[in-house]
Amino acid sequence: MLDNTLAIGEVAQRSGIKVSTLHYYEEKGLITSWRTEGNQRRYHRSVLRRVAIIRIAKSAGISLRIIKSHLDKFPTREVSRENWQDMSREWRDMLNERITSLLQLRDQLDSCIGCGCLSLKDCPLRNPDDSLSEEGPGARLLIDQSPLL
Numbered sequence: 001m002l003d004n005t006l007a008i009g010e011v012a013q014r015s016g017i018k019v020s021t022l023h024y025y026e027e028k029g030l031i032t033s034w035r036t037e038g039n040q041r042r043y044h045r046s047v048l049r050r051v052a053i054i055r056i057a058k059s060a061g062i063s064l065r066i067i068k069s070h071l072d073k074f075p076t077r078e079v080s081r082e083n084w085q086d087m088s089r090e091w092r093d094m095l096n097e098r099i100t101s102l103l104q105l106r107d108q109l110d111s112c113i114g115c116g117c118l119s120l121k122d123c124p125l126r127n128p129d130d131s132l133s134e135e136g137p138g139a140r141l142l143i144d145q146s147p148l149l
Contacts, residue, residue, distance in 0.1 A: 005042045008033070015051040022051075030054055030068050046078045053079060053087070060095055 012019045025031045031050050033041045050071065057067045070087045071079070 004045045006045055006047070008041045008043065011043050011047055011051070015048055015055075017051065017055070025051070025054060028064055028068060030064065030071060049079050053084065057087075057091065060091070061098060062091055062094065066091075066094075 006014070008019055008022055011022055015022075022031065026033060031043065031047050031054075033043045033047075036042055053071070054064070054067055058064070070090065074083055
């Protein structure tokens with residue numbers, strides 16, 4: 001019979017992440033484990049795929065909160081190829097919005113350097129249609145409200 005369990009050190013070694021990161025992921029509810037009678041942490045082998053998904057999504061700039069909300073949709077430990085396809089389809093729109101925003105930033109950044117935007121009424125990056133100038137001069141959107149952050 002094949003043992004489908006892994007010790008935390010094995011998961012860390014095979015996934016290429018630190019044990020402390022696995023603890024953090026578990027604390028955030030992204031992965032789960034159980035304890036043996038000897039109080040050793042054990043993971044189902046399928047945790048390796050979940051960790052891989054987390055790493056891929058994080059490298060794409062997707063927050064752990066969003067990753068968790070998608071992983072929570074699966075009642076079992078296993079994440080199938082179809083599950084991954086569904087997640088990637090949903091994430092694609094978020095990533096396309098981020099790409100568009102970054103391209104806009106790249107293309108307009110030169111005109112922004114040194115503009116003193118804390119005192120200008122308009123900013124082509126943060127207020128492209130100057131709709132916020134009605135509220136007066138100065139920065140009106142200091143924090144990006146993007147769901148990816």
